[in-house]
Amino acid sequence: MLQVKNISFGYNKTLVLDNISFNLEKGKNLAIIGESGSGKSTLLKLIYGEYDLPQGEIFWKDTQILGPKHNLVIGYDFMKYVSQEFDLMPFITVEENIGKHLSRFYPEEKQKRTTELIKVVQLEDFAKTKVKNLSGGQKQRVALARALAKQPEILLLDEPFSHIDNFKKQSLRRSVFSYLKEHNIACIVATHDNNDVLGFADEMLVLDQKKIIAKDTPQNLYSNPKLPLIASFFGEFNVIDGEIYYAHQLKIVDEDSLQNTSATKKGVVKNSYFNGDYWLVEVEHGSNTLFIYHRTLIEAETQIFFSF
Ligand SMILES: Nc1ncnc2c1ncn2[C@@H]1O[C@H](COP(=O)(O)OP(=O)(O)OP(=O)(O)O)[C@@H](O)[C@H]1O
8 A cells, every 4th residue: 555644845945745645555546636736746756756755754565665865766666657758768669668677588478568568558550660750649658568567566657648649548548547457556647637537546636735635536526526626627617606517517498498497597698619519608697607518509699598
């Protein structure tokens, strides 16, 4: 189990994380979310042992994670970190990068493992390509496979699919996260993308103003978001009389069908944005601007009624 105990950290004198504590069980998937600059990457780097901690302690099982003051080489065998920079060797091939740290004494085993991981990150067609000739998204996948090569017990991923195109993203996520579950590898994923979280994370941790402001399952945080910051991670939302409503929880209704007048309000359409299955309709309601999903486009300046 990973134990993060009362850690605080700042670059220079500005505090970035203030008294953060949480645990993560073996094999579990934890997502870290928060606005840009909220300290997600910093937290991953601290867990990896990249910096010395001025306050608090981090343990994986019985091993204390220590920073560069105590370790000549940063990091531990049981933990791998895929940063936003990838850190690959450009002049050797994809398979050589992935197999780089696997033992040369067992060539068959090494080849088998490399081939398996190339499949997990769906790079079969590029096994023999030099990394310098790959796109950003392909490099990101090599970095993921390389991190998995030595079978870590815990994997730290910083925006792991940010460079991958939408065609590949969903199937790659399923492939990587299923691999982690099958091999009981714990992972912490810092992300802005709710698709990295919703179907995969066992828990989510929300960072804001240097602190953890929520930690719960994605299901619970989605159904009861408590704060606009949390709702905004899941999609368009509105705050009406202090309550949070997602755009799909409001409904544009016909004037004729109005029955329960207390739950119905009036507004004026300002804009409609095509969103695929529906339109996102921007509605002026008093001094408030609301967003409501609707099946069809509604012209600007149309007066509408909506209910909850
Ligand atoms: N090496 C550094 N030196 C000084 N300040 C830093 C350094 N790295 C990050 N910071 C600052 O620390 C704060 C947290 O940065 P961090 O990268 O952890 O945020 P983040 O939540 O991962 O952001 P993003 O979502 O944009 O990647 C920011 O204010 C950032 O400017």
